Amino acid sequence: MALLNVRLDPEDVRRAKALRKAGVPISGLVRDAIRAEYERRVAPAARGRRASRIVAEILASLPDPPDVAPRGFDLSDRLERRRHIASKLRKPPA
Amino acid sequence: MILLDTTPLVALCDPRDRLHRRALAEIDRVARSPLVVCAPVLTEACFLLEHPVQRRRLERLLTELQVQPFTADDEVELWSAIFDWLARYSEHDPDWADGYLAAISALDKSARVWTYDSEFWTTWRRPDGTRIPLATKSRGYRPRTEGGHAD
Numbered sequence: 001m002a003l004l005n006v007r008l009d010p011e012d013v014r015r016a017k018a019l020r021k022a023g024v025p026i027s028g029l030v031r032d033a034i035r036a037e038y039e040r041r042v043a044p045a046a047r048g049r050r051a052s053r054i055v056a057e058i059l060a061s062l063p064d065p066p067d068v069a070p071r072g073f074d075l076s077d078r079l080e081r082r083r084h085i086a087s088k089l090r091k092p093p094a
Numbered sequence: 095m096i097l098l099d100t101t102p103l104v105a106l107c108d109p110r111d112r113l114h115r116r117a118l119a120e121i122d123r124v125a126r127s128p129l130v131v132c133a134p135v136l137t138e139a140c141f142l143l144e145h146p147v148q149r150r151r152l153e154r155l156l157t158e159l160q161v162q163p164f165t166a167d168d169e170v171e172l173w174s175a176i177f178d179w180l181a182r183y184s185e186h187d188p189d190w191a192d193g194y195l196a197a198i199s200a201l202d203k204s205a206r207v208w209t210y211d212s213e214f215w216t217t218w219r220r221p222d223g224t225r226i227p228l229a230t231k232s233r234g235y236r237p238r239t240e241g242g243h244a245d
């Protein structure tokens with residue numbers, strides 16, 4: 001196994017000592033953190049189908065029903081979006 | 095890490111929107127990095143994706159593209175940074191989600207924002223005044239004067 005050295009400031013040294021004293025193995029904590037961060041940042045991009053294919057499959061399996069109304073404004077217009085959201089907030093529940 | 099903004103997220107879920115093709119063309123390149131979404135963006139997206147089918151698509155998209163939720167180490171400190179940012183840009187009338195993205199883009203050096211809002215190119219900056227790194231190189235989408243759906 002490879003050895004990984006990590007520099008700690010005095011506050012983290014204090015925390016590490018306290019964790020050891022509480023029976024928590026620091027090496028296990030570091031391994032868990034590395035694995036979790038790898039799964040969060042690296043693994044998703046490295047596995048699986050093309051994203052555009054995934055989106056196309058989702059759209060094909062959930063087509064627009066006839067009662068979906070057109071939005072009627074430009075999505076990239078921030079002020080239009082805000083007006084739409086504000087109108088929804090003002091609208092009393094059906 | 096790619097921080098998703100409301101516009102591309104909604105465009106991906108709405109094939110009738112004229113930004114849909116652009117979002118679909120960009121998603122393969124963008125999704126090479128881990129995708130992250132914050133709660134304010136999801137809130138806006140649900141206001142814009144009103145039909146249950148559209149929201150089901152959003153849910154599946156988040157799941158199948160393995161989009162991760164943004165979690166702040168210190169949300170209260172983040173709120174403070176966002177309120178400061180909103181005050182700084184008050185003459186441009188920004189929204190909470192704009193401030194949220196600007197603030198969290200400064201927390202991770204690898205973070206880039208995927209957006210079609212032109213203000214991210216022209217106006218908004220990170221709290222320290224530096225440019226917000228963006229996921230796409232082209233300028234923000236310029237709105238047409240008429241409605242936003244494709245023919």
